[in-house]
Amino acid sequence: xxxxxxxxxxxxxxxxxxxxxxxxxxxxxxxxxxxxxxxxxxxxxxxxxxxxxxxxxxxxxxxxxxxxxxxxxxxxxxxxxxxxxxxxxxxxxxxxxxxxxxxxxxxxxxxxxxxxxxxxxxxxxxxxxxxxxxxxxxxxxxxxxxxxxxxxxxxxxxxxxxxxxxxx
Amino acid sequence: xxxxxxxxxxxxxxxxxxxxxxxxxxxxxxxxxxxxxxxxxxxxxxxxxxxxxxxxxxxxxxxxxxxxxxxxxxxxxxxxxxxxxxxxxxxxxxxxxxxxxxxxxxxxxxxxxxxxxxxxxxxxxxxxxxxxxxxxxxxxxxxxxxxxxxxxxxxxxxxxxxxxxxxxxxxxxxxxxxxxxxxxxxxxxxxxxxxxxxxxxxxxxxxxxxxxxxxxxxxxxxxxxxxxxxxxxxxxxxxxxxxxxxxxxxxxxxxxxxxxxxxx
Numbered sequence: 123x124x125x126x127x128x129x130x131x132x133x134x135x136x137x138x139x140x141x142x143x144x145x146x147x148x149x150x151x152x153x154x155x156x157x158x159x160x161x162x163x164x165x166x167x168x169x170x171x172x173x174x175x176x177x178x179x180x181x182x183x184x185x186x187x188x189x190x191x192x193x194x195x196x197x198x199x200x201x202x203x204x205x206x207x208x209x210x211x212x213x214x215x216x217x218x219x220x221x222x223x224x225x226x227x228x229x230x231x232x233x234x235x236x237x238x239x240x241x242x243x244x245x246x247x248x249x250x251x252x253x254x255x256x257x258x259x260x261x262x263x264x265x266x267x268x269x270x271x272x273x274x275x276x277x278x279x280x281x282x283x284x285x286x287x288x289x290x
Numbered sequence: 291x292x293x294x295x296x297x298x299x300x301x302x303x304x305x306x307x308x309x310x311x312x313x314x315x316x317x318x319x320x321x322x323x324x325x326x327x328x329x330x331x332x333x334x335x336x337x338x339x340x341x342x343x344x345x346x347x348x349x350x351x352x353x354x355x356x357x358x359x360x361x362x363x364x365x366x367x368x369x370x371x372x373x374x375x376x377x378x379x380x381x382x383x384x385x386x387x388x389x390x391x392x393x394x395x396x397x398x399x400x401x402x403x404x405x406x407x408x409x410x411x412x413x414x415x416x417x418x419x420x421x422x423x424x425x426x427x428x429x430x431x432x433x434x435x436x437x438x439x440x441x442x443x444x445x446x447x448x449x450x451x452x453x454x455x456x457x458x459x460x461x462x463x464x465x466x467x468x469x470x471x472x473x474x475x476x477x478x479x480x481x482x483x484x485x486x487x488x489x490x491x492x493x494x495x496x497x498x499x500x501x502x503x504x505x506x507x508x509x510x511x512x513x514x515x516x517x518x519x520x521x522x523x524x525x526x527x528x529x530x531x532x533x534x535x536x537x538x539x540x541x542x543x544x545x546x547x548x549x550x551x552x553x554x
Contacts, residue, residue: 144292165326180384185322189295254462255382
């Protein structure tokens with residue numbers, strides 16, 4: 123069974139790993155690069171717990187053969203915090219008690235990041251649509267939606283403040 | 291068991307590998323779930339990721355979608371307003387980033403809603419094998435053609451003539467109970483042309499000839515659409531699955547036909 127060297131930029135850092143034909147992006151992240159944030163839930167693309175960003179767009183990493191993404195950029199939940207300081211979405215999840223068991227949380231957060239990158243001021247319904255591929259079996263969707271809306275608000279406020287300071 | 295994943299740089303290399311027995315994947319969102327869960331015979335995959343088959347070209351009224359164009363690309367292309375809503379009814383954002391137009395043509399029912407829309411739009415595909423290329427309609431394509439679909443082409447419908455409704459158990463990210471896609475043209479209040487395709491109600495996308503025949507020459511009224519729905523019950527072949535029973539699909543099919551064609 124042929125092994126292949128796959129080069130990827132993960133959270134801004136160049137990485138290389140050996141992939142077997144059946145190595146998925148999820149498996150490579152967890153077992154070869156030691157990034158345990160993305161979870162293996164259904165391995166069917168249905169639960170979203172393995173969601174990461176591939177070249178900036180959200181994907182279910184359990185369905186991506188690693189051999190197909192040589193040269194790509196991958197962003198995972200581990201890359202969001204700045205040292206010990208959580209980013210807006212992570213902090214809003216903590217503040218709003220939007221995690222219960224936590225299994226779905228990394229996927230939820232990456233779907234939220236993808237949404238906010240495209241749409242900084244989403245409605246609750248747009249948030250619902252954006253996380254419709256992420257299953258929370260604790261069923262705590264309401265605080266998750268609130269946390270994403272709150273993160274969006276904080277991010278807009280900060281952008282507004284920065285703009286004011288820049289024009290002062 | 292997955293024995294090799296080829297990532298060829300061009301179409302001819304991909305076609306050679308497919309002729310040699312390898313399975314083409316666009317985003318892999320239909321094939322990988324199977325390989326992740328079940329013991330399979332030794333399987334080689336051909337990824338279309340680097341073949342240059344992703345892209346949307348609009349030339350006048352003609353739209354050409356490369357087979358490896360992702361559903362997300364279609365979703366966000368303002369030139370394809372009719373298809374934006376179709377694609378948003380399919381799966382979830384992190385699946386649409388991967389899933390492709392070509393792949394959707396072979397999604398097993400009750401999935402494959404884009405294919406339903408493309409049959410209603412009378413779309414054609416280019417199919418390339420190791421002997422050359424040929425053009426055929428999406429409707430004629432079948433489940434397992436020999437070769438590789440490289441492009442999907444259709445004429446943009448006149449504004450207001452394309453209709454689409456997908457009924458599902460949830461608002462987002464759920465397979466079809468009944469999908470109706472149609473292009474209907476009218477003149478002086480009378481239907482002059484109708485092309486109706488159905489998903490979720492058979493083992494494949496169904497071209498609803500009896501529904502079309504019941505519409506053409508009639509005014510587009512509740513009565514006409516009710517008669518068309520009755521006629522259509524004879525050509526659907528719904529199945530029981532985790533989403534709905536065959537009985538339920540048969541029962542609600544005329545309702546969703548009416549909602550698609552009349553908007554109410």
